[in-house]
Amino acid sequence: MADIQIIKYGDDNYPKRLMEMSDPPEKLYCMGDISLLENRMAAIVGSRKSSTYGKWAAESIAKALSDSGITVISGMAKGIDTAAHLGAIDGRGKTVAVLGCGIDMCYPAENRNLKRDIVAYGLVISEYPPGTEAKRWTFPKRNRIIAGLSELVVVVEAGLNSGALITAELAAAGYGKVMAVPGNINSPYSIGSNKLISDGVAPVVVIGDVLESMGIYEVDNGDNNLENVLGNAEKEVYMEIKFGGEISVDEVCRRVKRAPGYVNGIIAVLEMKGLVRTSMGKVFVAK
Structure with a gap:
């Protein structure tokens, strides 16, 4: 296992964006490249239960962001989160995973290899001490860190009770911008993300919309x-x-x-x- 580094609130390398939060984490347990905490980041989040289309959208958007030098951040959960990390790794950039458990643990267990790759190609962080098991209440709390570190949160396939909506609400409250990928109106996985759009969140009509939201306009069309x-x-x-x-x-x-x-x-x-x-x-x- 890689060495665990600890960043405390007030340290020189504590993320500036998190210091602006009303309830910043006191400590961050880290494995990987901690310099990524100062990078420009965009979050891609969504349901654990997701369709082939949703996973494709998350992976494609993540790769486009990664290729453009934006660090992709997500929660390493099943479904959309996993697809986002894989897309970022496939691109030329980096990815950050925020865990809802101790940094020494892996939830879900089936993402053990993915966690290893993220440590190698990016950064894994948690505010929970080593040995802390994942609980229902740890994930909503984890989501505020994802929102706090992100300039943009892209919601892909979120049901009405999806934790991704919590991340979107936190971002809309002042941490960053929010966009949502339109989904099948006949799919329960898209109700939450489609409702975000009906409530005024910008839709992702094409992948370039996400890049433009981050101020990236040039496309290499040579x-x-x-x-x-x-x-x-x-x-x-x-x-x-x-x-x-x-x-x-x-x-x-x-x-x-x-x-x-x-x-x-x-x-x-x-x-x-x-x-x-x-x-x-x-x-x-x-x-």
Whole structure:
């Protein structure tokens, strides 16, 4: 097991964002790179029970943030949290896990390998002393640390009683911004996140929305880079959009000689990758 480091309130390396909280943790038990506590962070949180779509969204958003130099923070729970950490590790950045148990323990136990990887590629922290077992009350308290360290909290697939909503409420109360991923209206996992949107929280329409919320606007759309991120069909459609300016889908179909269903599918993928946007019946390159 990696060495446990302890940061006390008032220490020089105690996170400044946590010092602004009304009830900051007195101590942080840490394993990994404690310098990450001063990084810009975005939280990705959601239900333990989640769909394939929700896990994909969490992992994709985390990778995009990580690739852009933003440290992704979550709670290492099953479902959305796990997907967020995996996406960040897959990217070029770092990830931080805040535990609802002692730093020497792993909850859930099945995430033991994930915890090991987070210690290696980032940081694991807890305010609970070693040996503290996870209890129902430890997780809501843990969530305030996630909110406090984050400039942005992205909620993915949260039910009405999800702890992710607690994190979102804390962020909205002054710790940072909140966004939510729209979900299937027929899914119980999306009721809470969809309600956040109906209450005025900004929706994540495309992954680029999350980056823009963090003040990241530039997307590397160089032709050489496209070889690595796009397939041949995607690149063909993207290049027509790039050189066509604001162009209609019908015009793209005419130029690539493909059916609307085919082109719309590719445009949807390009939107998810943050490369294009659609508005008022037009499609154009994201800036």
